[in-house]
Amino acid sequence: MVPENENDLAPAPVVAFFDVDNTLVRGASAYYIGRGAWRQGHVGLRDLMMFAWTQARFLAVGENQRHLAGVKERALQIVRGHRQADIVRLAEQIYDRDILPRLWPETVELAREHLARGHQVWLITATPQIIAQVIADRLGLSGALGTMVETDADGCFTGRLLEPPLHGARKGLMAREMIERLGADLDECWAYSDSINDLPLLEAVGNRVVVNPDAQLAATARSRGWDALTFARDSVRAAKRRVREHTRVHGRLPRVSASARRASRGA
Numbered sequence: 001m002v003p004e005n006e007n008d009l010a011p012a013p014v015v016a017f018f019d020v021d022n023t024l025v026r027g028a029s030a031y032y033i034g035r036g037a038w039r040q041g042h043v044g045l046r047d048l049m050m051f052a053w054t055q056a057r058f059l060a061v062g063e064n065q066r067h068l069a070g071v072k073e074r075a076l077q078i079v080r081g082h083r084q085a086d087i088v089r090l091a092e093q094i095y096d097r098d099i100l101p102r103l104w105p106e107t108v109e110l111a112r113e114h115l116a117r118g119h120q121v122w123l124i125t126a127t128p129q130i131i132a133q134v135i136a137d138r139l140g141l142s143g144a145l146g147t148m149v150e151t152d153a154d155g156c157f158t159g160r161l162l163e164p165p166l167h168g169a170r171k172g173l174m175a176r177e178m179i180e181r182l183g184a185d186l187d188e189c190w191a192y193s194d195s196i197n198d199l200p201l202l203e204a205v206g207n208r209v210v211v212n213p214d215a216q217l218a219a220t221a222r223s224r225g226w227d228a229l230t231f232a233r234d235s236v237r238a239a240k241r242r243v244r245e246h247t248r249v250h251g252r253l254p255r256v257s258a259s260a261r262r263a264s265r266g267a
Contacts, residue, residue: 006183014185014191016114017205019123020125022212024143032098032102041113049092080159083154083156099135110192110239115140120182122143145178172201186206191207194214195214197215
């Protein structure tokens with residue numbers, strides 16, 4: 001049968017989701033947001049020390065949901081009363097000064113391998129979406145899913161959430177919703193994370209890779225036979241090879257446009 005239009009011949013999109021904290025960026029993004037806000041005079045020294053303590057703990061023992069929840073709540077308060085354009089400028093400064101030097105180059109390399117295969121690459125994080133989107137834009141990724149913060153009639157952030165933080169089970173739910181909206185196949189999509197808290201995200205897709213995993217996630221990955229990425233060259237090459245081999249049947253797809261990214265976020 002002859003297809004009705006050329007879109008009938010196009011393969012379904014493939015989506016790769018990347019966690020941010022300690023998967024893409026060394027440490028907690030909330031700390032870098034706090035430090036940038038401190039430089040701008042938006043928070044005091046006491047707040048900065050709280051961010052720094054949580055960062056040190058995160059680097060030493062991994063993500064702790066209770067501690068990070070408090071820090072991320074304080075990070076949300078940083079944006080309160082500020083216009084979106086002001087927060088974007090602050091986020092760009094934070095990216096250039098604090099985040100860019102702390103990106104894991106191995107994870108960035110892997111994200112770019114997905115892009116080279118024509119996949120959509122989305123960050124998925126509890127970080128406020130407006131800040132996560134800056135990271136995605138600077139890296140040339142398809143977009144970012146993050147925690148949505150309320151704005152008032154004047155376009156200023158209230159510091160209140162529009163919905164629960166994008167964390168834990170909610171990450172898995174949002175990933176599934178996006179995959180369904182795009183018409184993608186769950187079994188062909190990918191997810192990368194370091195934390196046991198992202199187990200729902202990893203279980204939502206057919207290809208999951210643990211990156212620099214905490215102890216619980218490492219044990220889970222071993223018991224289930226999941227792939228693990230360490231920051232050794234052999235491990236990175238093997239991870240890129242898995243992407244190429246698994247997606248060989250998919251043609252190179254066009255990069256998602258800015259209008260498509262906006263439509264996906266607004267759907």
